[in-house]
Amino acid sequence: MKNVVYLCMDAAGMKTKIIFSERSLNYGGWHIEGPQRVRMAQEILKEKKYEFLEPEAASEEDLMRVHDPDYIWNLKKGLVEDPDTPAYENIYEHARLSAGGAILAAKINGFSLMRPPGHHAGRNGAALGVYTRGFCYLNNIAIAVKALDKPVVILDIDGHHGNGTQEIFQGDEKVVYVSLHRYPHYPGTGASSKGNALNFPLSADCGEQRYLETIDEALGMVNLDKFEVVAVSVGLDAHLGDLASLGLTESSYREIGKRIGVLGKNTFFVMEGGYVGEQNGRDINQLLRGYEEKNKVA
């Protein structure tokens, strides 16, 4: 009996912790980027016995490492509406808490299951000439990477190109940005690689096999010896039928997770898109199971 207990404890100890706050459910019920995306995912992960941690809001100093003071001021005042991205009441506080989730994930190698998402937000809001901020206010993963101040590989598996993240880290020698995304599609950027931004545009009918071949090629181009940490922008909207479908399924996320795990680095995950809550929960579980199966931190 004793052995059984120890085995269970070991297994539980290896599980990636999920960062989540009920406060992220309190706004935007009518929008496609709404609370159901993370509420249902959280319920599924709870059933799967993941441990949850509550984040604290990021400080203004954390935000200023990434965003312009003028943009932060406008966000505080709610002067940031665009056709995709509403100026909800208290959106500054919601966005700050989501950024804080990413910072905590970076500290503990966890998974931040918070909203709003962030990878379309550039230094001043809309990035690389794109007209909207695509449901994003603050670039959560960028804020976490800047707070860490270590050499980082950012792997963006959201089905949309992370134009904000590319803009923020373009030319930054400490960071390489790797993105697989549907193209042509919103936001219309990421057609080709540029310096430290390695972009892999994929067609809507891509499917799992081609996607996995591409992720292998992409990660093969990164000199991993130069980087200490892997930060993953986890959008699940490349799932078959979701907003930026590339024909992926639950099993594809398991395979993606394994490929992240074998890199053998300290790794954290930050939620981006993915618009079907139940599907998000199942995909995250598979991604983390695949990752945990293979990850052996050096």
Ligand SMILES: [Zn+2]
């Ligand atoms: Zn997306």
